[in-house]
Amino acid sequence: xxxxxxxxxxxxxxxxxxxxxxxxxxxxxxxxxxxxxxxxxxxxxxxxxxxxxxxxxxxxxxxxxxxxxxxxxxxxxxxxxxxxxxxxxxxxxxxxxxxxxxxxxxxxxxxxxxxxxxxxxxxxxxxxxxxxxxxxxxxxxxxxxxxxxxxxxxxxxxxxxxxxxxxxxxxxxxxxxxxxxxxxxxxxxxxxxxxxxxxxxxxxxxxxxxxx
Amino acid sequence: xxxxxxxxxxxxxxxxxxxxxxxxxxxxxxxxxxxxxxxxxxxxxxxxxxxxxxxxxxxxxxxxxxxxxxxxxxxxxxxxxxxxxxxxxxxxxxxxxxxxxxxxxxxxxxxxxxxxxxxxxx
Numbered sequence: 363x364x365x366x367x368x369x370x371x372x373x374x375x376x377x378x379x380x381x382x383x384x385x386x387x388x389x390x391x392x393x394x395x396x397x398x399x400x401x402x403x404x405x406x407x408x409x410x411x412x413x414x415x416x417x418x419x420x421x422x423x424x425x426x427x428x429x430x431x432x433x434x435x436x437x438x439x440x441x442x443x444x445x446x447x448x449x450x451x452x453x454x455x456x457x458x459x460x461x462x463x464x465x466x467x468x469x470x471x472x473x474x475x476x477x478x479x480x481x482x483x484x485x486x487x488x489x490x491x492x493x494x495x496x497x498x499x500x501x502x503x504x505x506x507x508x509x510x511x512x513x514x515x516x517x518x519x520x521x522x523x524x525x526x527x528x529x530x531x532x533x534x535x536x537x538x539x540x541x542x543x544x545x546x547x548x549x550x551x552x553x554x555x556x557x558x559x560x561x562x563x564x565x566x567x568x569x570x571x572x573x574x
Numbered sequence: 575x576x577x578x579x580x581x582x583x584x585x586x587x588x589x590x591x592x593x594x595x596x597x598x599x600x601x602x603x604x605x606x607x608x609x610x611x612x613x614x615x616x617x618x619x620x621x622x623x624x625x626x627x628x629x630x631x632x633x634x635x636x637x638x639x640x641x642x643x644x645x646x647x648x649x650x651x652x653x654x655x656x657x658x659x660x661x662x663x664x665x666x667x668x669x670x671x672x673x674x675x676x677x678x679x680x681x682x683x684x685x686x687x688x689x690x691x692x693x694x695x696x
Contacts, residue, residue: 385685387678407682409674421675429685522671 363440364389364412367398373442374402380450385425386440387418399440416526420519423509432511433457439505448546452508455544462513462539465499466506466546491528495535499543503527506546513539579635579646586650607658614651 363370363386370386377384386404388396390412400406407425409418419437426435434456436449444466452464469484488502505527509517516537521529534541621628621640628640637643 383685405682405685407678409678411670411674413671413674417671417675421678424675425679425682426685428679432685520668522667 363387363391363395363399363418364415365391365393365395366440367391367393367395369442370395370440371398371402373438373440374399374404376446377438377449378403380446381436381453383426385422387422387425389413389415389418395440414522414526416519416529417522419526419530420517423514423517423519427511427515434508434510435514437505437507437509442551443548444506445547445549448506448544449508452506452544452546455542456508456510460540461542462510463534463541464508464544465501465541466504467499467501467543468504468546468548469500470543470545487528491531491535495532497531497535497541499531501543502531504546504548508544510539513537579637583646583650610651614647 366373374384374386384404386396386399386406388399388406388408390409396406396408405425407421409421422437423435426432434453436453438444438449448466452466455461455464469488484501484503488499491502492498507530513534517530517533519526519529519533617628621644625640628643630640632638632640632643635643637646
């Protein structure tokens with residue numbers, strides 16, 4: 363999370379109703395997000411400086427993997443755009459042995475109400491990952507994922523900023539886990555709309571991908 | 575003739591950029607960069623004393639004026655500089671990330687210790 367003080371408390375307490383262990387990676391926030399997340403009951407890992415979402419994801423994964431009893435990791439955005447029941451359903455699919463990786467997709471059942479241009483950017487990103495990896499995914503940039511521990515241990519994200527999502531897909535394509543998509547709903551609140559990545563960010567995502 | 579020079583220039587940009595992007599840190603690339611720098615300085619100094627020289631070299635290559643030749647050279651140098659400094663920034667960023675992650679993980683309690691309270695005594 364990066365400066366999410368207004369929402370992170372309710373996101374963490376919402377998650378704790380369903381999941382026993384919530385790890386929150388604070389990416390150098392300056393608004394006291396870390397303290398709020400901690401008092402809400404999460405274990406907080408703090409980056410000393412702001413590195414980016416991809417770096418935070420990798421830190422969270424490495425932190426969780428220190429626990430030998432870990433069986434799966436669920437990644438969940440701190441801005442409250444995901445639903446806890448989706449996360450629980452995705453984890454259940456891992457635990458039942460149905461899949462090793464479950465990726466959230468807002469386009470799987472046509473449940474997304476995103477603007478035309480944003481849809482175009484997301485579709486392009488999905489298409490790019492389809493061409494370069496052969497994985498037929500409908501939504502390459504969804505922050506809600508469930509990953510079994512053995513697969514998570516093999517993931518090594520180096521893209522610090524937004525391109526990490528495509529990088530993750532790339533690495534999954536090489537690891538060839540049992541992978542399924544799960545329909546999820548994105549809660550577009552006024553808050554997440556105001557914060558959400560702008561369309562211009564799509565340009566950055568593409569540039570980061572092509573000029574590694 | 576001009577098209578040949580253009581193609582050579584574009585190729586120089588691409589090859590130079592690629593060569594310097596791959597392993598920009600190593601000593602051989604540094605040596606190449608330094609040689610290029612010395613050559614560039616030498617030519618610059620010469621052109622001060624013999625202003626006509628550059629134009630003659632340019633005419634030889636099918637370019638009208640010496641200044642144009644210098645401009646093309648500058649563009650090539652600038653693009654190579656951009657490519658190598660981008661690469662260096664990426665390397666630096668990777669190092670900072672590693673460092674910051676180490677600090678973050680060291681300062682946080684180990685997850686099995688933090689989880690242990692919830693699990694009882696395991």
